[in-house]
Amino acid sequence: MEPTILDVAEQAGVSPSTVSRVINETAPVAEATKKKVTEAIESLGYRTNKFAHALRKQASNVFGIIVPDISNPFFSTLIRGAEDRFHEDGLSTMICDTDGQPEKEARNVEMLVKERVDGALVTSTESESNGIPRLIDKDIPVVAVDRSPTGYEMTAVLADNEGAGMIATEHLLNRGCRMIGFVRGPAGVSTAHERFIGYVNGLESRGLEVQEGLIARGDFTFNSGKRALEELIAANNESEFPDGLVVANDLMGVGVIRKAEEMNLHVPGELAVVGFDDILLSKLINPTLTTISAPTYEMGGTAAQLLLETVEADRKRAERKHKRIVFSTKLVERESSQFGAG
Amino acid sequence: MEPTILDVAEQAGVSPSTVSRVINETAPVAEATKKKVTEAIESLGYRTNKFAHALRKQASNVFGIIVPDISNPFFSTLIRGAEDRFHEDGLSTMICDTDGQPEKEARNVEMLVKERVDGALVTSTESESNGIPRLIDKDIPVVAVDRSPTGYEMTAVLADNEGAGMIATEHLLNRGCRMIGFVRGPAGVSTAHERFIGYVNGLESRGLEVQEGLIARGDFTFNSGKRALEELIAANNESEFPDGLVVANDLMGVGVIRKAEEMNLHVPGELAVVGFDDILLSKLINPTLTTISAPTYEMGGTAAQLLLETVEADRKRAERKHKRIVFSTKLVERESSQFGAG
DNA sequence: TTGAAAGCGCTACCAA
DNA sequence: TTGGTAGCGCTTTCAA
Numbered sequence: 001m002e003p004t005i006l007d008v009a010e011q012a013g014v015s016p017s018t019v020s021r022v023i024n025e026t027a028p029v030a031e032a033t034k035k036k037v038t039e040a041i042e043s044l045g046y047r048t049n050k051f052a053h054a055l056r057k058q059a060s061n062v063f064g065i066i067v068p069d070i071s072n073p074f075f076s077t078l079i080r081g082a083e084d085r086f087h088e089d090g091l092s093t094m095i096c097d098t099d100g101q102p103e104k105e106a107r108n109v110e111m112l113v114k115e116r117v118d119g120a121l122v123t124s125t126e127s128e129s130n131g132i133p134r135l136i137d138k139d140i141p142v143v144a145v146d147r148s149p150t151g152y153e154m155t156a157v158l159a160d161n162e163g164a165g166m167i168a169t170e171h172l173l174n175r176g177c178r179m180i181g182f183v184r185g186p187a188g189v190s191t192a193h194e195r196f197i198g199y200v201n202g203l204e205s206r207g208l209e210v211q212e213g214l215i216a217r218g219d220f221t222f223n224s225g226k227r228a229l230e231e232l233i234a235a236n237n238e239s240e241f242p243d244g245l246v247v248a249n250d251l252m253g254v255g256v257i258r259k260a261e262e263m264n265l266h267v268p269g270e271l272a273v274v275g276f277d278d279i280l281l282s283k284l285i286n287p288t289l290t291t292i293s294a295p296t297y298e299m300g301g302t303a304a305q306l307l308l309e310t311v312e313a314d315r316k317r318a319e320r321k322h323k324r325i326v327f328s329t330k331l332v333e334r335e336s337s338q339f340g341a342g
Numbered sequence: 343m344e345p346t347i348l349d350v351a352e353q354a355g356v357s358p359s360t361v362s363r364v365i366n367e368t369a370p371v372a373e374a375t376k377k378k379v380t381e382a383i384e385s386l387g388y389r390t391n392k393f394a395h396a397l398r399k400q401a402s403n404v405f406g407i408i409v410p411d412i413s414n415p416f417f418s419t420l421i422r423g424a425e426d427r428f429h430e431d432g433l434s435t436m437i438c439d440t441d442g443q444p445e446k447e448a449r450n451v452e453m454l455v456k457e458r459v460d461g462a463l464v465t466s467t468e469s470e471s472n473g474i475p476r477l478i479d480k481d482i483p484v485v486a487v488d489r490s491p492t493g494y495e496m497t498a499v500l501a502d503n504e505g506a507g508m509i510a511t512e513h514l515l516n517r518g519c520r521m522i523g524f525v526r527g528p529a530g531v532s533t534a535h536e537r538f539i540g541y542v543n544g545l546e547s548r549g550l551e552v553q554e555g556l557i558a559r560g561d562f563t564f565n566s567g568k569r570a571l572e573e574l575i576a577a578n579n580e581s582e583f584p585d586g587l588v589v590a591n592d593l594m595g596v597g598v599i600r601k602a603e604e605m606n607l608h609v610p611g612e613l614a615v616v617g618f619d620d621i622l623l624s625k626l627i628n629p630t631l632t633t634i635s636a637p638t639y640e641m642g643g644t645a646a647q648l649l650l651e652t653v654e655a656d657r658k659r660a661e662r663k664h665k666r667i668v669f670s671t672k673l674v675e676r677e678s679s680q681f682g683a684g
Numbered sequence: 685t686t687g688a689a690a691g692c693g694c695t696a697c698c699a700a
Numbered sequence: 701t702t703g704g705t706a707g708c709g710c711t712t713t714c715a716a
Contacts, residue, residue, distance in 0.1 A: 004709055015687045020711055027712095030685060050458050051402070052709035055393035055692050062457070070437070071418035079412070080439070092453050095412075095437045097422070111434050115404070116392050222626060254626060261628065281623060284564060284596060286603065346693055357703045362695055369696095372701060394693035397708050 003044040012040035023048060054116075063307065064112040064120035066096045066105065066131070073279045074296055075123065078145060081300025082121055089308070091118075098125050105131045113138050119307045121300075124149050126188040141310040141320075145303045147190045148324075155310065155323045157303040159294035161191050161276075164329040165198020166205075168246045168274040168292050171331055173206060175339050177244030177272055181214035183228040183256065185248035192220070192248045195276060199246050214242050218252045225255020233263065243271060244337075250275035250282045253289050257336060272337040287335035294329045302327075345386040354382035365390060396458075405649065406454035406462035408438045408447065408473070415621045416638055417465065420487060423642025424463055431650070433460075440467050447473045455480050461649045463642075466491050468530040483652040483662075487645045489532045490666075497652065497665045499645040501636035503533050503618075506671040507540020508547075510588045510616040510634055513673055515548060517681050519586030519614055523556035525570040525598065527590035534562070534590045537618060541588050556584050560594045567597020575605065585613060586679075592617035592624045595631050599678060614679040629677035636671045644669075 005023075009016040014033060021027045022037045029037075040046075054060050063086055067075040083093050094115060096108035102125050109131030112120055119141040124130035132149055135142045144156040172180050182199045185192025200210050216231045218224030225247060232242060247253040253275030260267050267273055267287055275282060278293035302325060313320055347365075351358040356375055363369045364379045371379075382388075396402050405428055409417040421437060428435050436457060438450035444467050451473030454462055461483040466472035474491055477484045486498040514522050524541045527534025542552050558573045560566030567589060574584060589595040595617030602609050609615055609629055617624060620635035644667060655662055 005711095006709080016710080017688080017712075018686060021686090024711080028685070033685080047456070049397070049709050050456060051393050051397035052692090053711080055391070055397055055694090055709080056711045058692080060393070070412045070421070071415050073413050076413035076439075080441075083439075087449070087453075092436070092457055094434070097418075097425075099422075107429070111429075114389070114392060115434055222622075258626065258628070280564075281626065284600065284623065285626065286600070286628060347695095348693080358694080359696075359704080360702060363702085366695080370701070375702080391693050394708090395695080397693080397710090398695045400708080 002049070003046045004049070005046070007044055008037065008040045008046050011044060012036040059118055060116045061090070062092045062094055062115060062117045063304075064094045064096060064108075064115075064117040064122075066098060066108050066112075066120065066122040066124075068098050068100045068123060068125055070095060070097045074277045077296040078123070078300040078303075081297035081302075082145075082304040083300075085301045085304035085308075100125055102126055102130060106134070109134050113140070119143075119311050121145050121303050121307060123147050141307060141314060143303050143307045143310070145299060150190075153322050155306050155321075155325075157299050157306065157325050158327070159191070159299065160326050160328050161194035162198040162201070164276060164292040164294070165195035165200075165246065166202040167198075167329065167331050168195075168276070169199045169202030171274060171290070171333075171337060172244035172246065172272055173202070175244070175272055175337055179211075179214060179240065179242045180244040180246065181211075181216070181232055181242035183225065183232075183245060183247040183252055184215065184217040185252075186219045187217075189220075195246075195248050213240070218248070218255075220249050220251060222251050222255040222258075225252030226259040227255075228252065229256045229259040229263075233265075241271075245271060245273050247273060247275045250277045250279045250289060250291055253291070253336075254281055254285050257285055257287065257289065268336050268338050274337055278332055282334070287338075290334045290337035291332050292329050293332050295327050299327055344391070345388045346391070347388070349386055350379065350382045350388050353386060354378040401460050402458045403432070404434045404436055404457060404459045405646075406436045406438060406450075406457075406459040406464075408440060408450050408454075408462060408464040408466075410440050410442045410465060410467055412437060412439045416619050419638040420465070420642040420645075423639035423644075424487075424646040425642075427643045427646035427650075442467055444468055444472060448476070451476050455482070461485075461653050463487050463645050463649060465489050483649060483656060485645050485649045485652070487641060492532075495664050497648050497663075497667075499641050499648065499667050500669070501533070501641065502668050502670045503536035504540040504543070506618060506634040506636070507537035507542075507588065508544040509540075509671065509673050510537075510618070511541045511544030513616060513632070513675075513679060514586035514588065514614055515544070517586070517614055517679055521553075521556060521582065521584045522586040522588065523553075523558070523574055523584035525567065525574075525587060525589040525594055526557065526559040527594075528561045529559075531562075537588075537590050555582070560590070560597075562591050562593060564593050564597040564600075567594030568601040569597075570594065571598045571601040571605075575607075583613075587613060587615050589615060589617045592619045592621045592631060592633055595633070595678075596623055596627050599627055599629065599631065610678050610680050616679055620674055624676070629680075632676045632679035633674050634671050635674050637669050641669055 005016045005019050008019045019037050022029050022034050086093050098105040105125045121143050123146045148156040184196050216228035218228045275289050275291040278291045282289035282291050347358045347361050350361045361379050364371050364376050425435050440447040447467045463485050465488045490498040526538050558570035560570045617631050617633040620633045624631035624633050
């Protein structure tokens with residue numbers, strides 16, 4: 001059997017309370033006693049029983065992280081940033097993949113509630129009806145990452161997607177494009193929408209009009225990017241083809257590039273393309289994809305930090321302060337938008 | 343405060359033991375009493391306290407899953423297969439990413455030990471000195487997935503990598519290649535080694551000799567694939583260039599394709615390429631990459647199933663049966679090995 | 685600075 | 701079929 005705190009106490013010739021005190025540094029213990037206890041722990045190979053500890057303290061020391069897709073490098077980097085921060089404090093993490101489905105998000109949240117996590121980081125699948133209210137209802141501290149759900153006052157760590165959309169649009173404008181289109185993301189996703197707003201603002205700031213015919217919608221997948229380009233070409237006369245395209249994420253951007261190739265449309269010569277996220281694939285495709293990148297790892301770490309601060313505030317019965325941190329993004333120039341090419 | 347089982351008992355006018363019995367269906371309860379209890383649970387919104395339950399039962403109902411890289415689609419699919427099986431039984435999972443580093447694997451294992459998981463699925467980083475012995479030492483049931491560590495008798499769920507290597511080699515042979523090279527994976531990784539053995543056997547079964555000059559080594563990354571092709575070209579006279587290449591995983595295969603393009607070497611005309619894993623990228627690259635795929639999702643599910651059976655056997659104090667299940671693989675023909683092209 | 689003991693919420697044994 | 705109750709291993713008051 002695993003040794004308990006009683007075994008340690010006996011071996012060290014002290015009471016269990018004393019052992020607890022040296023383990024948790026929760027009260028001063030004489031140096032000599034401390035040494036005896038430490039040695040006993042060592043010799044018995046004692047490890048505190050997680051369940052008993054959690055039962056007493058009403059805290060699991062586990063934190064949940066919910067993302068739409070763990071195999072998406074954007075999210076796996078975010079996860080790594082958050083995990084590194086949690087592990088620093090000896091806290092464990094539970095990673096959940098919603099696969100972009102609200103029902104799966106709901107199930108994941110139920111699991112986290114059941115596991116009685118001390119807090120959760122969530123990138124919600126949709127802007128409404130996601131698992132966040134359930135967590136709030138159960139009084140579990142939550143921080144939103146990457147996407148900010150509407151209708152809840154809560155702390156959130158975001159990228160400046162609107163600014164990113166603007167940067168992308170201005171880049172194409174500076175490059176000389178005059179018919180710039182946009183491939184939008186899924187309807188309920190705030191990041192996708194904000195990037196679009198940035199595009200609109202980018203055009204308007206130069207006195208240009210948004211043209212409905214140059215706007216298509218996808219769902220963030222590779223295939224939807226291919227379809228979007230097809231639609232845009234089909235919908236316009238040759239004289240009105242877009243010469244530049246801002247695409248709401250890299251995966252769709254890669255789809256656009258592949259479709260352009262199939263259609264013998266030269267990128268960037270006849271069509272310049274810019275994406276968002278800076279995933280690995282963007283460097284591997286030919287031509288390489290110009291993109292806008294956010295400091296994903298830092299965003300994860302910051303979100304974890306804020307969550308820990310919230311938990312700490314709760315413990316002290318202090319007031320929760322809702323913060324909103326926005327990271328700025330930067331342009332990564334590659335071949336797909338090269339000037340004067342083609 | 344959260345209601346406890348005592349609150350439920352009071353509300354229903356029965357004893358806590360009875361409540362426990364209806365919740366866990368651990369003993370027959372009269373239909374009428376059951377109804378009263380269920381209603382009390384409902385009206386109070388009672389949920390069993392995980393910590394108390396775990397403390398009493400000495401079981402966490404949590405299972406660990408350790409993989410080298412969650413953003414690698416091969417592993418994320420494996421994870422999904424395993425998770426779906428665990429969730430089916432209402433069990434929770436903890437996913438750990440070792441980033442291919444043995445030290446991280448060790449830290450992950452420590453976390454799982456601390457969390458007192460009921461069992462673990464592990465794709466070990468190296469064939470030796472991985473976290474598996476630590477888990478075995480702590481008496482935590484383990485099943486190896488994808489890679490089988492040497493020196494431990496344990497149940498394992500694997501793909502037939504040797505057969506896969508053979509299929510790949512024969513495919514190139516049938517296609518007419520006569521100088522077939524191989525790009526090996528990292529030294530300690532069993533899957534990579536087995537694929538190489540399959541290649542050797544494939545050649546020898548046709549009475550062909552393995553040529554040292556046609557063999558390079560990479561580390562499973564994109565860049566190492568590029569480097570490998572460079573080396574192979576540099577090491578041989580033009581008359582002895584390989585006309586076909588079996589590459590130990592798709593990511594390196596994509597690297598080979600990109601490098602070939604840079605060198606103006608036509609794929610598949612001058613060089614046919616076959617990879618392993620069937621990752622998404624292989625379908626997106628130009629030319630698309632021929633590959634060997636394994637039933638990854640099923641492998642994850644099977645591994646979870648076997649782990650659960652081991653846990654069950656332990657509970658019944660039955661003997662653990664070590665199984666070894668090998669899934670066969672299949673060729674996915676794409677452009678990079680097309681016949682008569684170029 | 686240390687010890688005794690209550691109790692966190694649950695399950696399972698023993699009685700009835 | 702049900703109830704009483706001990707105890708899982710820990711932390712934390714209260715007293716010494």
